[in-house]
Structure formats: structure tokens, C-alpha cells
Amino acid sequence: MSVRVLAFFDARYQSSADVRRLYGEGDAWRRVREARPASRQHFALNLPSTLGQYDLAQPEAAGRVVAMARQVGIDGFVLDCRWDGEAYVTGAQALAPMCGDSFALAFQWRNGEEDFWKAPASRSDRTERASRLISALKVGLPILADGRLLMIVDRPKELADPGEVLGILKEEACRAGLPGLYVIANRSEDKGRFLSNGYDALVDPGPAEWHSCSPSNRPNGLTFLEVMAGLRDSVDYLDRFFPYVLFAVARMINRSQRGKVMPRVFPAYYDWALHPDGGATHLAVQGKPFDSYIYGLFVENAMLFSQQNFAPDERFVFLESWNDWLTGSQVEPSLLDGDMIYNATKSAIDRGRYVIQTRNEESAGGIDEAMKTRIALLVEAAQTLSAASGKTGG
């Protein structure tokens, strides 16, 4: 099986009652239209071109969105799953009829927004809430990883008793007739023993949650005083700016040593609209919000990494995003950039899949895990010896 590319999808752009109730917005596009940069260092938000400001509740609009995603080579969307006080809402009903034929849905559980899961609770209460969560995921054709429905836990560290909670969720999934649950923690490395707690894999956090390299602006006390004196743009102090290339490269260096972590790729990112009081994350390439060439290489290399490091049915690359217009990471064609990012994505996925075809699954078949460990120890010993002889001049 080739590597599957899943794009994070914002399902709030629809007029269905449950989604409107959850987000409390009459028109979700309005926030994108009306967002105004607070600084000339903020890239302006973009607006959709080809697909327009769609309402996913209209089947024709949802159909066009899914058709364009399929055309680019995306295998499915990842939708947020949120608790609205009474039930879990995904907005997936609008997209479900368009799924099938190698395009499906997965979910990201926004557990960090619920106090319930942060505190101790009885097993029966947790089971009852878990069954509601699972029932919300039973919409349309699911993306299967290792034969199970794929769900990302957004804030794994905020789950009280993660081992028990994951166990309950998996049991409830089976009870609900699902083929099981494949749970991915939103974490950059397996330091907290996530995999032993019942997670099946990890995924790189988004750019705002994991600053993978140092920012290019490093404000200090003087910066603060200069901002207060009106001598400097306040975002120099409040926001963080990163060079896109280094940011992406840092995420891929020695990444097989971070454990079973699936790559997340993104064409651009600037989330000032989500941080009106500062604290935004900005990626830039020589003063521009994106470089489609480097982004394409990011996608292509992430696909190859996934192919080389994971089991055939667990090879994913997560694309941020299909339509997160509020962070500038959208792949959808836009008014300012046309179809540059869309085409770069399509071309990169094509290239990645072509190269994957050329790879041989059976490479290094004669080396088992024990031998790999022995080699790693020998390498470590040789490097230690070399360092020691260097210090003694030997």
C-alpha cells in the first residue's frame, strides 16, 4: 500500500444546525473576510477562489471540495471532533456521502477543550462519554489504519489516566461495531511513553505547538522597552517568526530516532488571526509566506520517510491543511496565490508516489531487530572511541 496523504479539514464552513451551534457563528467565512492584520509583518489572510466561500451543507459544494481534494491526490480529510456540551460534533455528515472509492474521513479529538477528561472520573462515567464520542465517529467511510478507524488525540498530556481512557475508547469502538480504533497522539517524540500507554503512533504537532527551530526574532527587555516607547512594531516582541526552510528541515533531521512519529507537512503558517493579543507563530521564506518548491520537497520527503519507516497499512502523511484559512496553511486555490500551492501539492504527491513505486520493500531483509541493535551499539562504541582518541590526540 502506498503512503496515504490526509489533510486537516475545517468543517465549520457549513450551515448545518449542530455546527452553527458549536461554533456560534452565522457565517464562518465572515471571520476570514474581516480579519485585519495588526502589523505590516502579518501576511494578509487569503480567500478562496475556485471553490468560493462554500457552504458544505449544500451537497454540490461538498462534492466539489472532495473532488478537488481527490484530484490533488489527497486520500481523506481529518475533521475535528468537539464536545458541544451535549454531544460530539464533527460536521462529517456533509462530507460522508462524497466518500468512498479511496477517499475517506478520520478525526482529531479536541480533548483539551473538555474538563471532563482532565479530571479523575468513574469508569462508568468515562464509558458513557466515550460511547458518545465513538458514535460521533461512525459517519461515512472511515480511514483505516492497520484495519482500524483512525483518530488523533489533540492533547494527549491532558488526558487523566490515559491508559484507562484509551482502553475504554477502544472497547467502545468495538462495542459500536467499528473495526477498532487506531489512536495517534499529537506529540513530536515518544518521550512520555505514549506508545506504551496504548497509543498506536504519534504525529508531529502543528507549527504553533512545536517550534522546531529557534525563531529569527529573539526579543529581550530592550525590545520590550522600544515597543512600549513606540519605537518598534509590537509584534517584534509578541510574535515569533521562523524561517520556513529551517523549520521544516529541523522536523526531518534524525526523525527516525524520535519513535513512531508520522510527519505533518504544511505549505505556510501564520496564525495572527487566532492571536489578536500577540503570541502568533509566523513562517516565512525570504519575506514571502511560502515557497512552493521547498514545500513540495517537504511533502515528497515526508512521504518517502513514511514509506521507509512504517508498516504498509500505517503509512500516512498529515497535511496541514486543506482549508484552514485562518492560519494561511490552506491548499485550496485562493485569490492571492491562485492554484500555486494546490498544484505544488499535486505535483509533490505525484512525485512521492512515483518514487515510492521504485522502492523495494524487501531491502535489508537479512538484518533483524537484534542485529540492528548490535550494530547501533558498535557504532556508539566506535564513535566514543574516536572521540576519546581525538581528545588524547591519539
Place this chain on the structure above:
Amino acid sequence: MLAGLSVTSSGSVERFSFVFGSGAFRDNEIFDSATCPPSRYVVEVGRRMIRAVPSTEVLIIGNPLLPLSPQQLAEWSGAVRSVPAIVTDARKFPILYVLPRRLFDDLERFLLSLSTMDGDIDRRLLQLVTGQEVSQIRTPGLEIKHFPVTTPTNWFQGEVRQQMLKVLSLAAIQTIERNPGWRNLPFATYQPYHAGSLLFLNLAARQVPDGFFKKQILCWTYKDIYQSCPGPLEPVWLRLPWLPRDNSVGELEYLARSLERLGQDVIDNHFIVFMRYSRNYSVPPFHLIDQVKFALGESMTDVSRTVHGQPPACSDRPDLPPHPLKLLFHLVGGWSLKSYRDNDAATVFTVLKSLGCDITVIDRPDLAARLGVRSIISDDTERLTAAVKSHHIFIGVDSFPHHFVRHVLGWPTIGLFANTKPCNSDAKEAPDYRPVVGNLPCNPCGGHDSCPVLGGENCANFADPAQLITAILGMASDLYGFTF
């Protein structure tokens, strides 16, 4: 981006729009090849249109260097009253060509000599080839001005390369004017000065028996490569040293000296076509051999035609006992970032020696002496062949010896890649061939002497020692039953 209009005798017009392919081989994709002149795409667009509309009588084809749409072609060709014709910008940069069908049926290869840069030159060439008056129409509202070094559609055309295309078009005009038998003259490739490209050219030519070319121009100093890997293209020897890597001699100056050295007789009896890079070769995922196959005339419309889609052309291995495992390393690429790091090499050798392996290093006597391994110098293919055949596995960076050992000798090989893209120059992965590389998104960076992202002379995208040793021992185990 590659646009064309097909016009039938009944006057019906069909519009075509193609893109440069990225590996999916869709109907609207044309193979992306860096090793052909832009004019090769005029030929290919024409072929595709004729295949789709066999009754095509007139072909209107946009200049492949320009991102044109069929709508623009329809608009700008409206003033054309006769065929053939060229529509140019105000400064005579060709925008589109209006060509008769018979050019594609009988004289297709002569379209390779279009400069795609100069309307006057191309008009003269088409007049001579077709024997007809060619009208040249200017579009007053459009001015290309200076064509840039790189474009979003991946063209890589510095001023020098543009001049070279014009020079070779002028040479073709001269050939036709001076030689009445020009229709039967051979086409010769011009890429005389790079060992790896020469190797790939000959390997590709073996797979394109009915291509445009019958001859190749190559440096005399590469005679051993040609003899070790001959192809069907007859050599025209150029008695010049290869182009220096330090840019002390420019490509245009080298071309001028080449033509001078080849002499008038060669020019009068050949059509010479520029075959070094016109596009960035590392953007598409295609092997350079496949890119050359397209340049030679193969349309490459199916993955099964590619190096990666076919079984290896040759395979061989030594008649040696599995122990001691004999390993031959070549660690020096053409530039710093392609060369494997000395520190990592030291670690790899230390571990492999501790496991009883017997190690030889090519062209690094200093490193060999320091690390206590055997050293050999391999300055021609005969010596390289002899060295390879006394070892179980060859481990080499992305450079000529690697390509020769794998594609010509078929020897078990591990390819060490770093800042170049493996799929452009590896081989089909198999139990006896494996490329080893990291996954940094800066690959390929195009840097030579220092890393443009992290700084320093080393590339962080090389596989670490443990990965390399695992790959070597895995292959040794699979092929020879080596145990440790």
C-alpha cells in the same frame, strides 16, 4: 503550460493543454526532461496532438519556454494567413509556431534545431526545411524582454545557454545551405564534457534504437568510458579537455572552441543538438537515463518504459567466499556536499573491520592511511572494473563510479546519496541495489561547497553510520549468506 491547437482540413480546431509530468503519467502530462533543448517539446506537443486527432493538417504550438494557454494561441494566431508561420513578440522572441503536418510526418527531427529564442533564426530555418516562405507576425502587445535564468515552469536558461541554442540553430542553417544532401545527414548530440552524462547517454541510446540521433560528440579524454559502455551513437571525437569545473571557461566559449576544433567538415555534415541541461533535472522524479531517452526521441508515456519500471539491464556478482566480506568504497563526489563525511567513514570502517570485513577505498589514500584500510587509485574504467570485481559490494556516492558499477557492470551496489535526489541517478532497487539517504526537505538543494541551510561543508542528509552498516550487512546476508 504546453499548449497547442490542432486544425483539420475541414477547419475544425481542437485545443490542447499539457503540463510537465511529475510521475503520474496522465494523458495531459508530457515527460519532464532536462537533457533536451526546448524544441524537443515542440515535437512532443505535435506528436500528442496528431495522436489525438489523426486528421490534423496544421499544428499551432506555443513556445515551450512560455506558459501559454490554448486560448492565447487561438487569439494570437488569428492574424496568421499562411502556413508555416511564426508569431513573435515585439522583439522577435517566438511566441508560437504554425506548422504543416508534413513536418511531423517526414522532417520531425529538424524541429530540434529551432532555437525557440529568436524568431528570425527560426523563420530562416523553417524556410530552408520546408522550402516554403514562412511568414513572421509580431504581436504588438507582448514583449518577453530578457528570458530569465530560471522560471516557475522549471526552465533553466541562462543568457549563455540561450546564446548556445542560437549558435547551434545558426550552425544548422549553415549546414542546410552548404550541403545539398542535408536531409540525410545525421543528428549528433552535444554534451561532450561530463562523464556521468556521457554514460547515461549511451545507456539511454541503447533503449531508443529509432531516435533522432545517429552520432554523439564527446571529449577524446572520455574514450575509455565510451569503450567500456558503447552505445549505438557513433562517436565524433572532440579533441579538447573536458569543461573545467571551476567555471574558468564558460559553456558558450567552450562551444565556440568545440565547433572550431571539430572543423567545418563536421559542421557541414551534421546537425548538432545541445543536450546538457535546459531544465532543472532534479525537480522531476525521473532518472537521468529516462530524461535522456525522452531527449533522444522516446515519448516516455508509460512508467513501464522507465529505468525504475524495468528489470535491471545487467546483473553480476563475484565468485568469492562470503568471508571475509570484501567492500569497496568510493566516498568522493564531484563537490564537498556529495562527499561522505570522514568522521562517519571512520566509524563505518571501524565497525566493519571489527566484524571481519576487508575494506578498500578508492581515490582517498589519505583517509585509507589514517584508518588502516587498503587504498587504490582508479583513474580509468579498466582499473575500476578490476577493483570492483575483486569485491563483494561496491558502496559509492552519487558520482560516475557508482553509476558505472551499477548500470554497466551490474555489481551489487549501495548508493550513498545526500544533497542530490536518488531517483535522478540511482538504479532500480533490488536485492543487489539499494540507495541510502535521509529525508530532509532541502534535498535536493543544489549546493556544492557549503550547506545553504545549516552551513558547513557536510550534508546532513547522508544516512548515519548505523543505517549504512545495516544496509551493507543486509545486502551481504541476502546475496552471500554473510553472517556475523
